[in-house]
Amino acid sequence: MSSFAIKGFGKKPRQEEAVAVFTDRHYRKKSIRTVRQLVEFINQRHSSVSLTALLVHFAMETVAVSFYVWTSQISYTTNLATFYWPLGVFITEVVLSIIFFLEWIVLFFFEVDKKFYMFSLLSLVNLLTCVPMIILGIGSLVDSRWRYGWVPMFFRVWWMRDAFCLILDYPQVARLFIDIYREMARFFALLFAITCSCIAIAQIIENCRSVDVDLYTSLYITIIGFATIGYGDQTFKSTVARIFMTFFLFTGVCLFLPLLYRLGRIAETHQFYKTYRPSKTSNHVVICGDFSDMAVEVLLRHFYAGWRRYLDTRIVILTTDDHSAEMKLLANLSWLKGRVELLVGDPTNPVDLRRCGAKKADAIFLFGNTRSSAYYNDYRLIGESMAVGLYDPGLPQHLMLRRGRTAKQIAPYAASSLEIERMTRQLLGLSMVLPGIVPFLINLLRTYEPLPSDTTASQHWIELYEYSIRNELYVIPTPDSLRGREFRVLAKEFYERDVTLIGISDNRNRVQLNPRELVANSKKLILIAKSLEVAEAAADTIARNYEVTFGEEMLVAPDPDEYFKTKYRAMHVSFGRTRTNNMEYEDLYDDRSDDKKSVDNLKSTVRKQTAEKPHSPTVSSPTFAMRQSHSFEGVFDQSTTETSSESATTEDSGQSSAHMKEMLIEVDNAFDFGNHFIVIDLASAKAKENETRYAHENTLTAVAHDIYNVLLPLRQSHPENDIVLLTNDTSFAPYFETLWTLKADTRPVHYINGCGLNTVDLMKSNLEGCAGCCILFSGDISRYGSTSAMAMLVMLSIQEIMQGPPPFPVVVELEGLANLPLFPPNAEDERLQVKAESDFVFEPNYIIGNAISRVMLYPALVGAYFSAEFIDVMDVLIKGRSPDVPAVSWMPLAACDMEMETYRDVVSFCLKVGFLPIALHRRIVDQHNPAITGYRYVITNPPRGLPVHVTTDAIFYITPWA
16 A cells, blocks of 8 residues: 555645654643643734734723723713722723733733833833722722722723734735835824823813813814914813923924824825726726836837827836836826826735736736846746736736746746847847848837828838838738638738738747748738728728638638648658759749749849848948848759858868867957958946856856847858957857857857957957947846947947948947937938937937847837737747748849839739738938938838839848748
């Protein structure tokens, strides 16, 4: 028989094997047989037993004081000896006095400082109340006249105050009230005890002086005396009472002045105790974290979409520190007042969660400390998530994580999570190979609705850009009649209605962008449109057009389960069979001779341009950023990619064999490299905190992941280009090599020992021959100090070395958006300056994609509140389909051997070759802003009738889904 059966099902595990902790004989026996055990049982700190005992004691004290008040009202006396106690009241008071005296004796024996306890205020109260009442009770057993005699039982209010303050400190009660409420309750308990004592003393003195004054009259005179400092409409008649009144006035001054000070402090810090009252007519969400002023403004602008959308939803911002004056001013703006509530509290505290109405909230956003990227901030975020989950398991949580390794801990609680550091670093690296991808993706993250205006091709580029940024990402259910249709056929139908269909979400919640297969298992459509109404109207119109043939075509639609089984079997097919499948896919267009000819011409043009230098000496050149060309060549000719990859591997076999495990190789300079990428890490220039050994290992791991995430997009698009890392701290090398060697054919990374703040080290990087450059701060670096100044110095040094704006993209990482206008180029036109002051999306550095900040990605977490697939879509666009295949690529229209006049022609050509166009990359021509003329801006979801410039325009497109 098993040990479980022997022990028994209902018995606690290992109960009979428990070791006796206490050896004292008083703790051995579980039964209560002595007075000491009884006292210890009752005096258990913070237990339900001791709390119940305190509540009973408080009730008895209240009964004793109440009986005295009632007796003093019905027994008018002019002498202390003639004070009459009714029989029932007298017996009750005597019994309670005996109990109170016994409690005092027991507490005296167990008190550590007996001398202090003997002469304390509570002991004096016991001496004045219990002892006389017990004497009267004993005497009444002999003669009933002993029932006459005044005893100051009103002094028991001090024991009531003591019990009340102890009850407030119990966890069972403390979790129901915030700290300031309990502090105010303790203060008013003290005020109540002193006021009651003054009232009762004054009343008995007046009565003894043959002045009939009841307690209510004494209360009125005392309060008026305190309020007017003795100049009330009524005063005490006797001299002794007036003398006592003078003493009471001094006492009142000592009490009321601190009270007024506390009330002033409470009014000044009302966010610490203010409670949000949920409305029955409007929803609300809770945002928790410590933000900078610009971060809160970005979140609010995104949520309310330029102050025009979701206005019926209220936002409660809960921070651990007091709000700054700028944040309070922002919340008091006319558009936000009444919609945004600022509270101060801790998300791990149930009281603060109740204050912000978490039980009735639609969602809660946990950002943590946004001023620091340290990995250990995730541990506190996990604690907050667990506390919220225990408080309300059904409340959707949206969390912003610094590192992805903590994603498993928050999985049971989080509705969505944003890995902010990984996405920021990958987007930083992607910006070097795809200039303009930052404004394109960030504009999809933000909700923006400009003032109504007519947009035509003849308007200024600023209006065209403003038309672009109002397009957003939407996810809508797939109509039944559209299931089973070819994706690109449907995409063309949506293009005709100025809506871009970019992908689907299948029945397993997997996001697929530009899929090749039919959408038989599609559950939702992912679109880019000007508004949700436009997207839904386009889907309804197209669905009605397909309703006629819906039944016939669904008969031959593939089964979703069979689809996944086929995909699983395809993973084990040889590479030759895969090539055959790709050739069969291209054969679908064999009957279109003109289309096939265009594809062949495009392949030859791409091969020719790949051999050329990827950048031109001038920014305004139409071949700017042609280094992206071979990123889409593999879609047409996979064998060519294989051959080039094999030849590159053969050429580097001697070097790779010598450094099989060393993937980070030091070089003196990069003059032997060409068409390489430069990554400047300024982390060593920032002061770091003292760390333990294990904390330092976690920091090095974080640095390795940051560098890896920056370099991953470079390897995706340009596996043959060299990468040069400029840093003077390579202690993260062992951790980086583990990540970098996950792919067998990955080329090593070269690094130069130096700092980007040193001009000599920058010149060693061979800026003249590079294809792109980025400036970042890797690792767990606190954002309390400004890092933008150092990044700006490096940017200015690069321009000084290049003697002007560099012909290659230079992307800078910022810790915030406040310093974004400091980077060149700057807006010179007054019209653009005014727009840039109100919204950072009109800053020239942001428009051309020169700068990125993690603050820009905060709206992605809010976007998950409106659409569950939002973060997944952004993750695929940034990270790519796999470590080898990017999801977004770039192509100049000059590489297309086809006449194109409008954007409709571009869409038709791209769909024929398998691409899915999503945005135009157009040069800026502005006489009022010569500093930014020649750079490019992004037009997301352009109108189908927009004229295109074949010689200068480029296209962003989504690669086919494998």
